[in-house]
Every structure is written in C-alpha cells, then in structure tokens.
Amino acid sequence: xxxxxxxxxxxxxxxxxxxxxxxxxxxxxxxxxxxxxxxxxxxxxxxxxxxxxxxxxxxxxxxxxxxxxxxxxxxxxxxxxxxxxxxxxxxxxxxxxxxxxxxxxxxxxxxxxxxxxxxxxxxxxxxxxxxxxxxxxxxxxxxxxxxxxxxxxxxxxxxxxxxxxxxxxxxxxxxxxxxxxxxxxxxxxxxxxxxxxxxxxxxxxxxxxxxxxxxxxxxxxxxxxxxxxxxxxxxxxxxxxxxxxxxxxxxxxxxxxxxxxxxxxxxxxxxxxxxxxxxxxxxxxxxxxxxxxxxxxxxxxxxxxxxxxxxxxxxxxxxxxxxxxxxxxxxxxxxxxxxxxxxxxxxxxxxxxxxxxxxxxxxxxxxxxxxxxxxxxxxxxxxxxxxxxxxxxxxxxxxxxxxxxxxxxxxxxxxxxxxxxxxxxxxxxxxxxxxxxxxxxxxxx
Numbered sequence: 201x202x203x204x205x206x207x208x209x210x211x212x213x214x215x216x217x218x219x220x221x222x223x224x225x226x227x228x229x230x231x232x233x234x235x236x237x238x239x240x241x242x243x244x245x246x247x248x249x250x251x252x253x254x255x256x257x258x259x260x261x262x263x264x265x266x267x268x269x270x271x272x273x274x275x276x277x278x279x280x281x282x283x284x285x286x287x288x289x290x291x292x293x294x295x296x297x298x299x300x301x302x303x304x305x306x307x308x309x310x311x312x313x314x315x316x317x318x319x320x321x322x323x324x325x326x327x328x329x330x331x332x333x334x335x336x337x338x339x340x341x342x343x344x345x346x347x348x349x350x351x352x353x354x355x356x357x358x359x360x361x362x363x364x365x366x367x368x369x370x371x372x373x374x375x376x377x378x379x380x381x382x383x384x385x386x387x388x389x390x391x392x393x394x395x396x397x398x399x400x401x402x403x404x405x406x407x408x409x410x411x412x413x414x415x416x417x418x419x420x421x422x423x424x425x426x427x428x429x430x431x432x433x434x435x436x437x438x439x440x441x442x443x444x445x446x447x448x449x450x451x452x453x454x455x456x457x458x459x460x461x462x463x464x465x466x467x468x469x470x471x472x473x474x475x476x477x478x479x480x481x482x483x484x485x486x487x488x489x490x491x492x493x494x495x496x497x498x499x500x501x502x503x504x505x506x507x508x509x510x511x512x513x514x515x516x517x518x519x520x521x522x523x524x525x526x527x528x529x530x531x532x533x534x535x536x537x538x539x540x541x542x543x544x545x546x547x548x549x550x551x552x553x554x555x556x557x558x559x560x561x562x563x564x565x566x567x568x569x570x571x572x573x574x575x576x577x578x579x580x581x582x583x584x585x586x587x588x589x590x591x592x593x594x595x596x597x598x599x600x601x602x603x604x605x606x607x608x609x610x611x612x613x614x615x616x617x618x619x620x621x622x623x624x625x626x627x628x629x630x631x632x633x634x635x636x637x638x639x640x641x642x643x644x645x
Contacts, residue, residue, distance in 0.1 A: 301380045302328025302372035310384035317360040317388050317473035321345065321368065324353050328374040336367050359472065362481070363390035392479030395419035397469050401490040401613070409458040409495045410536045411613025412634045413467060415486075420448040422477025427451070430474050430482070434466040442643030446629060456639045458615065461512060463492040493611050500596060502530070502620040505587045507596070509609070517609075519602040520587025522579065524594035528553075529623025531594075534635035535569035535616040540607055542566075544577065548593065559593070565603035569596075569616045570631040576616065578603035594623075 303326040308315045323333050329351030335343040335358070343366070345356030351372075360366060364387065371381045400414040401407045413433060421427045428443050433453050435441070441455040459465075466489045471482025500507045502523055509517045524530040544566035548558045551573040566577040572594075579586075579597035586597055596616075598606060615635070618626075628636045 299375045299378070300327055301378060302326065302374040303380065304330070304370045304372050304382045306368050306370065306382070306384045308386040310386070312386040314389040315360075315386050316475075317362060318357065320355060320357045322353065322355045323368065323370045325351065325372040328372045328380075330354055331371045331373050331379060333368065333370045336369075337361070338365050360388050362388055362394075364388050389481075391481040393419060393481075394483040395421070395471075395476065395480055396483040397471060397486045399467055399469075399486065399488045401488075403488040403490065405490045406493045406611065407490060408537060408611045408614030409461060409492055409497070410534065410615035410632070410635065411459070411492075412536075412632050413453040413465065415451045415453075415467070415469065417449045417451075419480060422480065423475065424448075424451075426474060427471065427476050430471045431467070431469045431486075434468070436464045436466075439463065442639070444634070444637075444642050444645045452634060454634045454642065456643075458495070458497075459492040461492060461495040465490050465492070492613075496610060496614045498606075498610070498614065498616045500530075500616065500618045502590070502618070502622075505590075507598070509606075517602075517605065519598055519606075522582045522586045522588075522592055522597040523590040523618075523621055524592050524623065525590050526622055528593040530574060530590075530592075530596065530618055530621045531570065531572070531623050531626040531630070532618055532621050533626035533633070535574065535618060535626060536632035536635070537567055537569060537610050537612050537614045537616065538571075538631055539568040539612070540566070540610075541568075542607075544575070546575070546577075546595075553593070564600060565607040567603075567607055567610060568631075570626060570633070572627075572630050576603065576606055 305324045305326060307322045308319065321335060323330060330347060330353065331351065333345060333347055333354040335345055335356060337343065337360075343356065343358050343360075345354050345358075347354045354370070365385055366388070367383065367385045369381065369383045371379050373379045395417045397415055397417050400416070401411060415431065417427070424445055428445075428451060431443075431451070433441060435455070437460060439455045439457075439460060441453055443451055443453050445451050467486065469482075469486030472485045474482050476482060494512055496509065496511045498507055498509045500521055500523070505521055505523070507519045507521050508515060509519075542565065544563055546559065546561045546563055546566075548554070548560070553559075563575075564578040566575045568575050574594055574596070576596040576598060578600040579592065579595075580600050582591050582597045583599050585591045586599065591597070596618075613632075626633045626636055628634060634642065
C-alpha cells in the first residue's frame with residue numbers, strides 16, 4: 201500500500217505538469233485572439249489560480265496544431281477601430297511632363313545662296329502651329345505672304361530682287377501654348393546677264409488686221425523655249441495663233457488668219473526672275489495691249505493693173521497702178537503696211553542698185569510695205585502708164601491724189617496683197633512677210 205502511493209503522487213505531478221503546459225498554451229492562444237486588455241486578465245487566471253480542474257477543462261482542445269496556431273500573428277486589418285495604421289496617400293495628382301517646344305522648317309534653308317527671285321518661300325511648323333511669320337528685305341520692308349487659318353503653314357511666291365538678302369522670322373507655339381521664335385535668312389542670285397523685251401505694236405496702238413505681234417529682246421536668247429513659255433497672248437474674241445522665232449532676238453505671234461476687226465490683244469511677258477539660258481535672266485516683266493481696227497485690205501492685180509481697197513467687206517476705192525518693170529518686178533504675196541512718210545527720199549543704193557539706172561528721188565505720200573524697198577507712193581511722172589504698163593523699180597505707183605488717199609486711210613498692219621507679177625514671192629523675213637508661211641508650218645517652228 202505504501203509502495204503504490206508514491207507512484208500515484210508522481211503521476212499526479214506529471215498531470216499537473218501537463219496542466220500547466222496546457223494552461224500556458226491556452227493563454228498564448230487567447231493572446232492571439234483578444235485585445236491587449238483581455239490578454240492581461242487571462243494571464244492571471246492561467247498562472248497562480250490554475251488547478252487540476254482547470255487543466256482538465258482545457259486539455260481536450262489543446263494539441264500541437266492548436267499551439268502552432270496560437271503563435272501565428274493575425275493579419276492586419278483596416279476595420280474601423282483597428283490599431284493597424286493606414287497606408288500613406290497624396291493630397292493632389294502628379295502633374296504631366298512639359299510638352300516639347302515647337303519648331304519650324306523654312307525653305308530656303310538658313311544662309312542659302314543663289315535663291316531664285318521667284319522661288320516659293322515656305323514655313324511649316326513642327327510639333328505645333330504657326331502664330332506669326334514675317335519676310336523682310338534688307339531695308340526692313342515686309343513682303344506679304346499667306347498664313348493658313350489653322351496655322352499649318354505659310355507661303356509666298358514673291359518677286360524678290362536680284363542679289364538681295366531677306367530674313368524670315370517665324371513664331372510657333374506647342375500644345376501648351378509656349379512660343380518658340382526662329383529667324384533665318386537667304387540671299388538671291390545675281391545674274392551674269394539681263395535682257396529686256398519690247399513689243400510692236402506698242403501699248404495702246406491700233407493696227408490693221410495683218411499686223412503680227414513682234415517681241416524683241418535686247419540680248420540674244422539662248423533658251424528660246426523658256427523665253428517663249430514666259431509669254432502669253434490673250435485675244436478677245438479668242439483666235440488661234442502661234443509663235444515663231446525669226447532670229448535669236450525676235451519672236452513673233454500671228455493668228456491663223458487675219459485678225460478679226462475690233463480684237464483686243466493682251467501681251468504678258470513674265471520674264472523677270474526666269475533663267476533664259478547662258479546665265480541670262482529677264483530684267484523686268486513685259487505688259488502691253490493693242491487693238492485691231494476695221495478690216496481694210498488692199499489687193500493689187502498686175503493682170504488688171506488695178507488696186508482694189510475693201511473695208512469690212514465693201515469695196516471703197518479702185519485705183520490704177522504701175523508696178524515694177526520686168527527687170528525689177530514687184531514681189532508677189534501678202535505685204536503689210538509698216539511705215540508712212542509724207543516725204544521720202546527714194547535711194548536705189550539702199551537696195552543695191554548703183555551706177556546705170558540708179559536713182560535718188562524725193563517722193564510724196566510714201567507708205568512702206570516691205571523692208572526690201574517696196575512702197576506705195578505718189579508718182580506723178582508715171583500717171584500715163586498707171587493702169588497700163590509697169591515702169592517702176594518695184595514700188596506701187598499711184599497718182600498724187602490716190603497716194604494721198606491711201607496714206608491717209610491705211611493703218612500700220614493693213615494688208616496689201618499683190619498678185620500675178622512676174623516677180624518671185626515675198627520672203628517671209630522681208631518686213632512682215634509672216635503671212636507667206638502656211639499656218640501649219642508657221643506654228644510648227
């Protein structure tokens with residue numbers, strides 16, 4: 201009996217030890233599930249006040265897994281009243297980065313040399329829109345250009361001076377409205393040679409229906425195509441016509457048929473700033489206008505020895521003539537009135553006749569119809585032959601009265617058509633012999 205008591209006592213001691221361990225574990229578990237204040241009260245009950253009954257009550261729920269759960273800390277929460285601090289927050293959003301500055305592209309490029317006076321000047325924004333653009337010459341004078349309404353570009357096709365420097369100042373703004381100003385400059389070319397042009401008929405003249413337009417350059421033209429393309433001829437009413445070069449300084453234009461009476465002709469030669477070949481440029485533009493008068497056409501027939509003058513389709517006068525004798529025949533074809541003289545010295549040496557048969561005679565009412573010396577003029581010494589035989593050196597002889605009427609009536613450019621002489625055809629280069637060339641051939645040159 202006495203030997204077993206100690207065993208029970210040791211067993212009771214072991215049980216109490218287990219109860220203490222379970223009590224501590226329970227206390228730790230409670231600490232993980234309660235607030236700090238609750239944990240403090242539970243700790244007092246689990247230490248000095250614990251007895252076998254208390255241990256037996258906790259023992260069935262205690263185990264290795266429960267102990268592990270007791271030491272695992274609870275996850276933080278954001279529940280109201282929790283002691284876990286909230287994550288930091290900002291009071292305003294982060295501002296966006298600044299937009300890159302706007303730029304511009306200018307043509308011609310900065311410091312460009314040899315720019316053509318008619319080359320287009322353009323400004324294009326890069327990364328923004330244009331706000332202002334100015335183009336100024338060396339004296340600070342503005343040259344107006346066109347700025348697009350949406351600021352997408354600026355351009356001008358100017359007429360700048362030769363050998364001058366110009367400045368472009370452009371301001372563009374980026375997406376945030378920040379401006380950027382760019383300044384560039386360029387210099388125009390200096391021609392090796394310059395040429396001016398003039399016209400006949402001159403500005404404001406009234407001429408006859410056979411008058412070709414003549415454009416004369418004061419220097420030989422190397423690039424005829426460029427020069428011709430720079431010139432436009434506008435007729436009202438519209439009439440077909442064509443250009444033809446007769447030399448390296450002279451360009452002509454004629455309609456397919458005689459001009460319509462009352463036509464207005466406008467000539468515009470935009471040669472300034474244009475390269476005409478060989479380093480030559482136009483000195484200035486050409487603008488001229490002339491009108492065509494009534495239709496007055498004189499026809500001379502050597503068969504009848506008569507001149508018939510028709511105005512607007514109606515015969516207004518018929519006059520006997522004496523033409524060039526067989527040795528000096530009058531040329532056949534379409535002649536055109538070129539000049540008029542009240543008094544003119546007829547000198548045969550001007551067309552190559554000297555010695556026997558030569559002459560130098562003053563005549564009245566002389567009207568030139570070719571450059572080779574043919575005139576319609578008064579020849580009172582041949583009145584008896586007029587209408588019957590030819591006694592002149594190639595001119596058209598009239599009485600003084602008829603020569604005066606002809607002189608007073610005709611305009612420069614009125615046609616004089618001569619037929620049926622024994623002479624050759626008038627050369628196309630002789631005076632205004634343009635009508636001697638068929639239009640298909642004329643326009644093909």
